[in-house]
Amino acid sequence: MKFLKTLVAFLLCMSLLLLAGCGNQNASGDSASASGASSASSQTSSVSGTLTVKMLNVGQGDAILIETPEQTVLVDTSDVDERDKLKKELKKAGVKNIDKVILTHPHADHIGGMDVLFDGEYKIGMIYDNGMPSTSKLFTGYLKKAKAQGVKRQGLKAGDVLDLGGGARFEVLSLGADLVKQGQAKGYKHDPNNESVVGRLVFGSFTMLFTGDAEKETEAAILQSHRDGVKSLVLKAPHHGSHTSSSKAYLDAVQPEVCLISCGAGNDYGHPHKETLAAYKKIKANVFETDKNGTITITTDGKTYDVKGEK
Numbered sequence: 001m002k003f004l005k006t007l008v009a010f011l012l013c014m015s016l017l018l019l020a021g022c023g024n025q026n027a028s029g030d031s032a033s034a035s036g037a038s039s040a041s042s043q044t045s046s047v048s049g050t051l052t053v054k055m056l057n058v059g060q061g062d063a064i065l066i067e068t069p070e071q072t073v074l075v076d077t078s079d080v081d082e083r084d085k086l087k088k089e090l091k092k093a094g095v096k097n098i099d100k101v102i103l104t105h106p107h108a109d110h111i112g113g114m115d116v117l118f119d120g121e122y123k124i125g126m127i128y129d130n131g132m133p134s135t136s137k138l139f140t141g142y143l144k145k146a147k148a149q150g151v152k153r154q155g156l157k158a159g160d161v162l163d164l165g166g167g168a169r170f171e172v173l174s175l176g177a178d179l180v181k182q183g184q185a186k187g188y189k190h191d192p193n194n195e196s197v198v199g200r201l202v203f204g205s206f207t208m209l210f211t212g213d214a215e216k217e218t219e220a221a222i223l224q225s226h227r228d229g230v231k232s233l234v235l236k237a238p239h240h241g242s243h244t245s246s247s248k249a250y251l252d253a254v255q256p257e258v259c260l261i262s263c264g265a266g267n268d269y270g271h272p273h274k275e276t277l278a279a280y281k282k283i284k285a286n287v288f289e290t291d292k293n294g295t296i297t298i299t300t301d302g303k304t305y306d307v308k309g310e311k
């Protein structure tokens with residue numbers, strides 16, 4: 001009988017220990033994902049299935065489709081006069097439901113395709129943007145349509161982490177809200193490019209940095225606050241490969257193996273600029289461009305990844 005009591009006590013102890021152990025693991029995992037990735041463990045997430053990122057061939061603008069094992073996410077929607085291309089690309093990808101739309105900033109070449117998403121063919125879950133005010137007709141028009149269709153909108157701020165399902169997450173690194181706060185005393189003037197949502201997609205050990213049109217000022221600010229959290233295998237070339245972005249210090253911190261550039265063939269801005277291409281060459285990154293390669297597809301299981309252009 002005494003032996004039985006000891007055995008029961010022992011088993012009870014063991015199960016309590018195990019429970020405590022599990023609790024600790026969960027807690028540390030959660031805090032890592034919420035803190036914006038600074039330790040080695042937070043560089044990865046536990047995943048199952050496949051994630052694809054498609055930089056859509058939508059001319060001069062950005063539209064990037066992320067398909068996680070559970071959700072479909074669209075980062076930017078390209079320009080007004082590229083709407084037919086966006087529609088064609090979404091059809092090709094078989095997309096009808098978009099769980100999350102992330103709009104990096106309210107310039108036409110990023111939010112110009114929003115009307116396509118509201119034309120009744122698509123179901124939109126939620127819209128995230130940089131939370132900045134804008135008086136542009138495109139922006140106020142999109143807000144009206146979102147409201148009319150009952151689609152919620154939320155402004156993102158540094159430190160936010162979006163759960164994209166299947167172990168994929170989007171860590172928000174830099175946001176206009178901070179710039180505005182810092183600049184308020186000096187009479188801050190809005191600078192949409194530099195207020196772009198910058199965020200890091202993490203799926204297992206695969207990482208990709210999304211940059212909108214953020215320029216060197218924002219890159220410097222990000223390095224100051226998140227230097228340990230920017231390292232990424234793939235870089236979405238900031239501002240369509242403009243020389244006003246992709247500073248040396250930023251590239252040194254991100255250390256991308258692959259750079260993806262979204263731009264239209266023969267565009268008026270000369271994107272991508274030769275200085276940017278030279279900088280990418282210097283760090284030995286593989287460069288893909290939508291104007292030359294068409295839609296660029298990355299496929300990853302969270303361990304290895306593969307990048308392919310249509311041409």
Ligand SMILES: [Zn+2]
Nearest residue numbers: 061109213239
């Ligand atoms: Zn742009």
